[in-house]
Amino acid sequence: MKITDIKTIRAEQYLFVQVYTDEGITGLGESGTWAYLEASEAVIHRFKHYLIGQNPLQIEHHWQYLYRAHHFRGSAIMGALAAIDIALWDIAGKYHNVPSYMLLGGKCRDKVRTYFHVIGDSTEKLVEGCIRAKELGFTAVGHLTPFLDDGRDAVYNETYVQKMTRAADRVRRYREAVGDEVDICLELHRRMSPAEAIVLGQEVAPYHPYFYEDPVLPDNMDSMAWVAEHINIPIATGERLLNIQEFSMLLRRNAVHFVRPCVCAAGGLSHAKKVAALAEAFNVQVVPHNPLGPVSTAVSVQLAACIPNFAIQEYSNIESSEIVKKPVELKDGYLIVPDAPGIGVELQEDLEKRHPYRMRQLKTKLNYDGSVVDR
Template sequence: MKITKLELLHVKPRWLLLKMHTDEGIIGYGEPTLEGRSRSVEMFIKECEDYLLGQDPRYIEHHCQVLYRGGFYRGGPVQMSAISGIEQAMWDIKGKFYNMPVYEMLGGACRTKIRMYSHIKKTAIAGGNSVDEMVAMALARRSAGYTAVKYSIIPPIAPIDTLHAVREAVNRFAAVREAIGEQMDLAIDFHGRVSPAMAIRLAAELEPYYPMFIEEPCLPENVDAMVNIARSTRVPIAAGERLFSKWGFRELIEKQAVAIVQPDTCHAGGIFEGRKIASMAEMYYMTIAPHNPLGPVSLAACLQLDACTPNFLIQEHPGADDLSDLGVGYLKTPFEVIDGYIDVPKGPGLGIELDEEAIRGKLFDGSWETPLIYHEDGSLADW
C-alpha cells in the first residue's frame, strides 16, 4: 500500500483536516489544526509530500521519526501539529486495513466508556460571561448528564492584583460550585494568564470549593515555577497542552509539577506519542486528561488514546451548542455523550467517516486569528 495524495481542508470554525489517500482506496483522516497558525501547518505538510508520497502508511513510527529527526531543527508547534495530523491519518488507514480500532493495536481497551467534561463559557474576551450565565450553563450540563465541567479564568489577573480581583474570581467559582453541588466536578483553567505569585494566592482561596484541578496555573516555559505552585496547594495541577513530544513533557513529569498531564493529540505528536507520554506519567502515578478544544477528528483521535490508557482520567471537549465538536455537520455518524460518557468506539481506525457533502459548505481559507485580551492599563494579557 502506498500514500498517493495528501488533501488538506480548512473548515469552519477554525479546523484543518487532512485526508490521506492510498492506492488501496483507503482514506485516513487527521486533524493538524494549530489555532491561529493552521496555514503554516498546511505549508509544512506540503513540504512533507516529497517524502510521504509513495510510502507505505503502515510504517507509522518510522515515518514519524523521519519527519521529526530528518531535519536539523526539531519540535515546536508547527512541526509537531503537522506530524500529529499525519500520524493520526496513518493510524486511521492502518486500522481500516486490518479492520480494527487503533486502540486494539495499542494494547486493547482498558474501559468500555470514556468520561467527558465540557466547557461552561462562551466568550474569553472582555469580562467573560456573567456569573448567572455560567451557573445556567453548568446546570444545563448537569441536566444533560455531565459529571464534570470547566471554565477559563476571565478577566485576566494582573501580575500582582487586588484583593477585590481575587475575591471576584473566587466568588465566580464558588457560585458555580454552590449551584451544581458536591457530586459534580468543577475545574478551572488559569490558561497561563496568571503569574506564579497570584496563582498561589488564588489556589489558596479556591481550595475550600474543591476544584477538580487547576489547569496551567502559570505559563509552561518555566517548570520550576509550576513546581512551586504545585507544592503550595492541595489542589491537583494540570498542564501540558502547549508541550510538544515526549521530550517536551519529560521535565514536567520528572519534577512532578502536575498531577494531571494534558497532551494534545493534534500538537504533541499524535496518538502513539500521546500513549508514550501517558506511560511516562504512569510511572509517577499521574493521570492524563487529553487536551481537546478542537474538532471531531481531534476528538476521535483522543478517544482512541483514552480507550487504551490505564491512567486515563477524563476527556475534554468544548461542548458547542450545535454539537459540531461531536461531529454534527461533519461526520456521517457523530459522537454521542450519554450520561457524561462516550462509548468506546467500535469502528476500524479512528472509527469515523467525514460527511463530504456537509463539509463542502464549511470550507474557508483558514484565516482565523487568536483573539487578543488586555489588562486595564492597555498592556497585552496572556491568552
C-alpha cells in the first residue's frame, strides 16, 4: 500500500487532512495549531512531497523522518505532523479492520469520562452553565474560569483585592450550585502571577477543585513548580507543550499532577501515547486537551481508551453531527469507546461549502492602561 495524495480541508475554524492510498483507504486527521492553522496547512503541503509514494503503515518512521528532517520546530510544524500522524493511524486501523487503539495496546476502558465546557461573561451565566451540565448528566464541569469569559474586546480593570475576592466567591458559587455530585475543573487562563496563583489557590482549596489549570504562564516551569509546592490543589498544564522533552522537564520539577497533551498539536497519537507513558512513570494522570471539534474528540478518545493513567476528557462539542457523519456517542457524561475501524469518524460531504472557513482574528485582551492581558 502506498500514499497517493494528501488534501487539506478548511471548515469553520478547523483544519483537517485526508491521506489517500492506492488501496482505496483514506485516513482523516486534524491540526490543533488553533489560531495559526494556515501555517500548519503550508507545512502539511511541504510534508506531502516526502509522503507521496510511501507506505502509510510505517508510522513511527515517518514521524521521526518528518520531525527530524530539519533544524527548526514549533507549533505549526507539530500541528501539521499531528494531523498526518492521526490520519496514518486511521489508515492503519482501517487496513487491519480494528479501532486505532487496538494497534496501540488495546482497550483499557469501555467509556471515557468527560467534563463539559461552561462559558459565560457573567457569574450568573457561569453558575447556570454548571447547573445545566449537571442536568445533562455530566459529573464534571470545566473550562470554568473564576475570571469570566468576557471577550477579548472588553478592557480589564480590577484592583488586586477585587480580582481575588470576586474570583474566590465565584468558585464558592460554582460549588454550591452543583454540590458534591459534580467535580469542578478550574481554568485560570494564565491570568495570574505566581504569587497571585498561590493566594487564590489557598482561597479556593476548601471547595475541592478537581484541578487548577494553567494558573500562570506555562513558559517558566520553575514558576509552575513553585505554585504547585504552595497550594493543595492539583495543577493541570501542558496544552502548549509540544514534545516529550518539555513534558519530561515539567514532570521532573513536580510542577504538574495532570498533564494535558493536545493530540492534534503535540505530534498526534504516536507522541501523545509517549507523553502518557512518561507521565505514568511519575504517577501523573492524563487529561487530553480538546478545545476543537468532533475529529479531535474522536482522536482523544482513541488515546484515552489505550492508556492506563487517563483521568478525564475535555469535551466541548455536543452539537457535532454537522461536521462528521457519526460523532462519538455521548451517554450520561461519558463518551462510549467506539469499535469502528480507525479513529471511528468520517467528515460530512461538501464540508467546505456548507461550513466555510473562518480565520481566527489576531486580537488579544488589554488592561485598562493599554497593556496586554495573558489569556
